[in-house]
Amino acid sequence: MLVEYQNGQVFDGTKFVKRNFAVQDGRFVEPTATPDQVVDLAGKFVTPGLMNAHTHVTMSADPTYWQHRPRTAVTETVLALDNLKAALSVGVTYVRDVGSTHDVDLDLMKLDRDDLPGLVGSGQALSMTGGHGSGKGQEPKNSGTLEVDGEAAARRGAREVLRKGAKNVKLMATGGVSTPGETPFDEQLSEAEMRAAVVEAHHKGYTAAAHAQGTAGIKNAVRAGVDSVEHAIYLDEEAVALMKQHHTTVVPTLVAPRAIYENPATLPAFMVEKAKLVAKAHLASTKQAVAAGVPVVMGTDAGTPFNTFDHWVLVELEMYRQAGMTPAQVLNSATSQAAKLLHLTDVTGQVKVGLDADFVVLAEDPLQDFFAYERQTAVYRRGKKLVDRLTGGDGNATVAN
Template sequence: MSIKLTNVTLYTGKGDKLENTAIIIEGNTVKAVGEEAVRLPARTVIDGTGKTIIPGMFDMHVHLGMDGVGDPFSQIDGDSPAISAYRHHVNAQKQLKSGVTSVRNLGSRWHIDLEYRNSIADGLMTGPTVYGSGQAIVMTGGHGYPFSTEADGEDGVRKAARETLKAGADVIKLMATGGVMTPGVDPGSPQLSEREMRAAVEEALNAGKTSAAHAQGTEGIKNAVRAGITTIEHGIFLDDETIGLMIKHGTVLVPTLAAPYYIVQNAESGGIPPHAVKKAVDCFHTHRTSFRKAMDAGVRIAAGTDAGTPFNAHGDFAKELELMHEYGLNVRDIITAATFNAAKVLNADPTVGALEEGKMADFVILDEDPEKEIGAFRKVQAVYKGGVCVHEHTGKLEAIVGS
C-alpha cells in the first residue's frame, strides 16, 4: 500500500531542501520524493501542510546502559546484567521517540548492546537500529576500565579486538586518551598508542567493520587518526596540525558537545563526582573552540551526544543539534551530520540516512521547519521506521483515502 504525504517541507539529508513537496512511501521503502512524488498517485494521501520531514536521525555516540545520573559509573557498577538489559531498552525507547531511528552504542558492559541489537533485529521488540561496540578496549587502568576490556601491547589489543568482533561488534571502540569521568586520568594524556590502535583498526577493517576512538587530548587524537580510526569522539583539544591530519585521512569528528555542557550546567548539583566537574569545566571552552575550527576547516562531522553521561539524558538529541547551531553550523549541515554523514560512517548509506527513492522509509515529521526555528527538532509529530509509525504525538494528520 502506498502512502503520500503532501504539501510538506522536506530535507533530503544530503543538503537539499524541497518546499511544498511530497513523499510517497510504499511498504518499508521510499518510492518517490519531490516533483515525482507530487505527480504520482497513491492509495492514501495525507495533507501535511505546515509539517517538515527529515530523515530518521542517528545519535552516533550513546551509552544505553547509562541513564544520565550524576555518577553513571557507580550506576553501571551496581547493575546486574538483567537490569542493564532493561535499562538499554528503556533508554532506546526515549531515543526513538525523539526522532532518533538509529544509535551507535559505544560501550556497554558484558556486550549487552549487541544482544539488545539482536533482539530488535529479530523482531522481539521495537527500537532504533543499534550499531554496537560491546565493551570498549582500553589500556590497563585506562579511561572507562571498570566496564571495558583491558589490553596492552599490539598483540594484546589485537586479541581483544578479535574477541570483540567474535562477540558480534559492529564497531571497535578504543580509548586513545584519558577522560572526564574516570578518576585519576587526564583527558589530555595519551593512553593506547598509535601502534596498539592500528592493530585493532586492522582487525576491524579485515572484518568489514568500523572503529571509533574516545580522543580528547591532541597527541592521542593524532595517534588515533594516524592509526586509521574511522571517527574521533569528542575531539576537545584540536590544533591546526591535528585538523589537517583529520582532513588528509578523511577522519570524521563526532563532537558530543552536550556531554561537557550538561556537566558544567549542573556542576553545583552535588551529584557529579568532583573530579569530573573540574575536568569538564577546564575543557568546556576549548571544546567549543575546537569544534568551530574543525567546522570552518571542513572536517566531516557526524552528530552524537554521549547520552547517558551526567544529566545528558536519552531522548534529548535536540540539544546537540542546538549547540551545533549555536557554535556556527547551519541547519542543513546539521541535518546532514545527523543523517547522511552518520549513515556513511556506518557504511549504511546505501539503505538509510537520506530520503530518496529505494531507501528505507525511516523519517521524522516535525511540526515546524528548523531553518525558521532551531527548536523545531524538539517538536516531533511522528516517527516512522521502515514505513511503520513507531511514535506519534496527539493530533493526527488528515488522510484522504483513495486519492
C-alpha cells in the same frame, strides 16, 4: 500497503522542497497513481530520522540510578530499552553505541526491532589495563571495556568484539573527564596498538572510533587510521591537517561536559571542575574542525551524567550552530553524514527511494529551531509511526479509491 505522503516540505540535504513520497513494506518507494492510502502533509516539514553516533545504552544519565538497582544483564537491558525509547521521542531512529556492558547493544542490534531505533553496536571498548572506562575492580562482564596491552592483544581484542557481532571497534586513546586519577591529556592506547585494532575492523568492512580528548592522543588515533575521533577536545593545526589527510570524522559530544557542569550538586567535584576546564577548548576545537572542512557527525555521549537520550540531542545540534555550521550542515551531521560514517548510506539517512522509511514529520521548520523535534512531531521507523505529538495527527489520512 502503499501509503503516499503528499504536499509536505521534505529536506533534500540543503533545503526543504515540496514533494510527495511513498512508503511500502517499510521502505521508501516511488509514488504511484493508485496508492492504497494518502496522507496530506500540507504545512508540515519532513526530515530523515536523526542518528546519534555516540551513545552508551547501558548507562543512565541519572547519577544515582545504580544505587537502587543491581547491575545485571536484565537491569541493563531494561535501561537500554528505556534509553532507546527516549531517543525515539525526539526523532532519533538510529544510534551507534560505543561501549556497552554484557554486550547488551550487540544483542539488541541482532534483534533489529522495528519499534526501536536501529543500532550499530561496538560491544566492549578496548582500553589499556587500568585505562579510561576500564571499571577498575569490576568483574570483566560488568565493565564497558576489554583491557588490552600491546599490538597482539589489541588485535586479539578487536577480533573478539567483532566475533561477538560488533560493527564498530571502540578504542580508548586518552584519559577523560569522568574518571578520577586521569586527565584528557593522558595518552593511553598507543598508535601501534590502535592501528592493529583498526586493521581488523577495516578487514571486516566495519569502522573504528577512538575516544581521544588530548592533542597527542588525537594525533595517535588519526595516524592509526580510525574513522572517527570522539570528543576531540584539544585540537591544534597539525591535528586538523591530519584529519583532512586521513579523511577522519569528528563526533564532538559538546553536551557531555556541559551536562556535567550545569548539574554540579550531585557529582564529584573533580568531575565538575574538569568539565568546566574543557568546555571552552572543546567548542573552539569544534569550530576549528568546521572551519577546515573536517566532517562532523552528531553524537552526544548519551548516558553520561545528566546527558539524556532525548533533550540533550537537540542541545548538541544547537551548539553546532555556535561552532559555525549552517542549519543545513547541522541537520546533515545527524542524517546523511552520520549514515556515511556508520556505513548505512544504503539503509537510511535520507528520504530516498530504496532506503528504510525512517523519517520525522514536524509542525515547525527545524532549520529555524532544532527544539522543534521535541514539540509537535511524528516519528516513523521503517514506515511505522512510533511517536505522534502532532496536533490532530500528521494530516488527515484518506483511503484512496
